[in-house]
Structure formats: structure tokens, C-alpha cells
Amino acid sequence: MYFVIAGGGQVGFHLSQALLESGHEIMLIESDRRRAQWIEEQLGSIVINAPADEGRSQVEAGCARADAVIAVTGDDAKNLVICQLAKYKCHAPRVIARVNNPKNEIVFKALGIDETVSSTRVLMAVIEQELPSSGFLPLMPLTGSHLELIEAEIAPATPAAGKDVRDLGLPDGSLIGGIVRAGKILHAHGDTALEVGDRVIVFAPTADEGEVRKALFG
């Protein structure tokens, strides 16, 4: 795939490196001349020294044929404009924006940028996964669908323990994809009763994460 990455800071540089290593084609747009030069020395001729928030830099970087344009500068307003220009001018099929202020996730969605990555949010997810008391792990968002994958371990004395799948009261639009019991994967049928220690894999709308938690843990 061909990716255009806007912003050659730490995030942009390491993302470029990782994408190149996994065999993708990339072009990085970096406005600082010395930084652009340094990245070129590290990664080869995959850098354009230009402002990424101007249409012609994007055209020069080949946004018109890019599979995705990814804006990862440290400036949210700039990331927004980069993504919008990529959509308006280059008709990029997919744009992804880094948001530095987590409040801007809602703003970006309202302004047409559906895919955002917030480092604050990612760190929160990691911390939640590390919390020993919680058997509820939001594993990952599913790209472009507003759905996410959740793993939950059924704990003693919770509403879910001993209950049949159909009686859990999971929110509409969510689905148990499988149950891991004693290292084996089971299909989740309506009449499958959950046991303490089961690990349940749930697909659910991101907005309903709280309801899923409630159905399983009370």
C-alpha cells in the first residue's frame, strides 16, 4: 500500500520506518529542512521538504494515488487541515489524524475526519489493561466501523456468571465472537452458559462499551 505521512517528528519518523519495514511504500512530508534531511539520511529518498498543509505539497507527495494520508504533527489544527485537504483536493480514500488534545476527537468526527488516534486515549487503554481488578479489556477499535473488540473474564458473583448468552442483556448490535474456556475456544450459542473464568470475546459498538461492561459485571 502507499501511504503519505504528514509530519516527521518522533511519531512520523518511527511510523514511516515501521511501514517501510513491513513492505509498504511511503512518502513523508516534513516542513523543517534540517529534519527532512536527517530523515532522508536515515530512511532514504522518501521525504519531501514542504509544508504538508498546502495542497500542492500533497499533490507533489502523490496523495492522489495514496491509499491513506496520515497526519501526525503535534498541532491539531494542522492535522485537521491536512486531512481535509487530502479529502477535498486529492480525494484520498482514507485519512487518519493524530489528535493531541483528546477533546478534539469529537471535533474531528464532527468535521468529517472519522479516524483519529489520541496518544492520551491509547495510554489510558494500556493502563486499563494493566489494572488487575478489572477483567474487562477493550482490546482494539475496529477500523472505520465505530466498533471495538473487548475481552472480558467472567468473575465470580457477577451477573454473567452461570447465565446463558441469550439472557446476558448485551446491547443491540453487539455479538459474542467466542468463549475461551480452559485454553479452548467455544462457539457462543444462545444457550451456552458462561462459567467463572471464561474469557469472552465481544464485538460491540464503541459507544456501548459501558453497557457491555454492565451486562457482564453489573
Next chain:
Amino acid sequence: MNVVIIGCGRVGAALAGLLDTAGDTVTIVDLDRAAFLHLPREFKGTTLLGDGTDLDVLRQAGVERADTFLTLTQGDNRNIMAAQIAAKIFGIKKVIAKVNDPIRAYTYRKQGLETFSRTSILATLLQALIAGSTTLGPNLMAAAMSHEAAMSGEDLPERA
């Protein structure tokens, strides 16, 4: 009319002064407290220190009750972002964004955002003046010059 202006540079402050004098209720927002020094001394509106692209700051500025919203900071991207928030999230009808890069100004105008570019306005005006246009140049210049005169006030009297 309730007006919210983001950016208290020379343009923002001058416009705030004109609207205030004309009897509008003006709130002007800037990240830098020193920027408010650009405002005329008799300015009776509200100043608010904060980031004009932040939802909470905008609410605090009274964007929900605004009839008109203008973004006049030095940053094109910030202006574009704040203007879109006002138009699309808060539903303000009259939103104007200063976008100095003419190409970005044009792109966003095509997307339905009212933008103007100082760069292209000045260049067009100067070209008209040089070419001796009898309509565009002189009319705009006359209006601008009367504002300049009003803003600068009377000169001090000659020293004895």
C-alpha cells in the same frame, strides 16, 4: 448583534472597535494577554484569554448565543478549525474565517466556509489602484481610510 471574534491582532482589534462603536456586543478571544493592548481604549466589549479552537473556551465566549463569528488569528489552520467548529458544531449562521493562503481560502470556500484572504484582497486592490480603476480601488480605499482616520483620532496640537 452578538459577535465573537477569535484573534486580537491588529485586524481583530480594529474590527472589534468598529463593531463596539456601532453598538454590537463583542467578545474577543486571544491566547496572549498582551494582544488585548491592540484594542481601542474605549472598547466596552468582553475579552477572554484562551484557545479559540477549544470547545470549552468557545462556550465560555458565548458562541452558542453568537449571531456572527469571525476567526482572525495569524494561523490559517486555527482559523479554519475554529470557524468550522462554530459553523458545524454550534450551528452559527454567519461565520467568516481569515485564511491568508489564497489556495486554502479557495478550497474551503468551495466547501461552504466563508473565507477571505488578506493576500489576495490586498494584491487585487493594489493592482486595481495601479491600473487606475475608478470603482473597485477608490471605493474600498475610501472606506478603509475613513476607518483609519476614526481609529487614529486627532493628532496632538503643535508644540509651542
